[in-house]
Amino acid sequence: MRVSKIIYCLIILCVLATSDDVKAQGKYASKKKRKSPKKELKEDNIRPWHEQVSADLRIGNFNFFNGLFISSKLAGAYKFNDRFSAGIGGKLFYTQFVLPGIPDETYVDKGGYAFFRGKITRSIYLQTEYHATSYTYISPALPGETVFYPAIGGGYLSGDQWKFGFELNYLISERAREYQNAVLEYWFGVTYNF
Numbered sequence: 651m652r653v654s655k656i657i658y659c660l661i662i663l664c665v666l667a668t669s670d671d672v673k674a675q676g677k678y679a680s681k682k683k684r685k686s687p688k689k690e691l692k693e694d695n696i697r698p699w700h701e702q703v704s705a706d707l708r709i710g711n712f713n714f715f716n717g718l719f720i721s722s723k724l725a726g727a728y729k730f731n732d733r734f735s736a737g738i739g740g741k742l743f744y745t746q747f748v749l750p751g752i753p754d755e756t757y758v759d760k761g762g763y764a765f766f767r768g769k770i771t772r773s774i775y776l777q778t779e780y781h782a783t784s785y786t787y788i789s790p791a792l793p794g795e796t797v798f799y800p801a802i803g804g805g806y807l808s809g810d811q812w813k814f815g816f817e818l819n820y821l822i823s824e825r826a827r828e829y830q831n832a833v834l835e836y837w838f839g840v841t842y843n844f
Contacts, residue, residue: 701843702729706739708817708839711832717754718746723837727767736766741783743830757786759829763801769844776804779819785829792829799823801835813844 706725713719725739743759761783769775779801787794805817817837821827 703727704729704735704737704841704843706839706841708837710817710837710839711743711830711835717748718744720744721835721837723763725763725765727765729843733769734767736764738762738764741781743783757788759783759785770804773808773813773815774804774806775844776802777817777819778802781826783826783829788829797823797825797829799826801826803835805837807841807844811843813841814839815841 704727706723706727708724709720709722711719711721721741721743723739723741725737727735727737729735739762741761741763743757743761745757745759747755749755761781763779763781765777765779767775767777780798781801782796782798784796785792785794800822801819802822803817803819805815807813807815809815815838817839819835819837821830821833821835827833
C-alpha cells in the first residue's frame with residue numbers, strides 16, 4: 651500500500667511538472683494561424699514575374715566570302731509553364747557585297763516575328779515563327795518589299811539560368827528564301843530563363 655501511494659504521488663508530480671509545458675504548447679498552437687489547403691496550393695503556384703519570362707539573343711547566318719553577311723535577333727517570351735512559351739522579337743540582316751571596280755553594296759533588312767516554343771526535353775525544343783520582314787532593293791527581280799512568312803525549326807540549349815546553344819529554322823516562304831538566298835536560318839546565342 652505504501653508503494654502504491656508513492657507511485658500515485660510520483661504520477662501526480664510528473665503531471666504537475668509537465669502541465670506548464672503542455673499549456674505553453676497549447677497557447678502557441680492556438681496563436682499560430684493555419685492556412686487552408688486551398689490557400690497553400692494557390693500560394694505555392696504563384697511564380698515571381700522573373701520566372702515567367704525569358705529572353706533570347708542570337709547571331710547567325712554568317713558568310714565571309716565575297717562580302718559580309720551577318721544577322722541578329724532579339725526576343726522576349728512569356729512562359730505559360732515549364733514546357734510552353736510564346737513571345738515576340740525583332741531581326742536585323744546586314745549584307746555587304748564586295749564588287750570589283752565599283753563601291754560595295756550594303757543592305758540592311760529589318761523585321762519582327764512572333765513565336766511559339768515547346769520543350770521536348772530540358773535542352774531540346776521545337777519552335778514555330780511568323781515573320782514580317784522588310785527587304786531592301788537588290789535587283790528588278792527582288793525590288794524590295796515586306797514579306798510575311800512562316801518558319802519552323804528547333805534548337806538545343808545547355809546551361810543553368812543562362813543557356814547557350816544553337817537553333818535552325820526552315821523558311822517556308824519561297825519569296826523569303828529568294829531574298830535571303832538560303833533555305834535555312836542558323837543561329838547561335840544565349841537564352842535567359844529557358
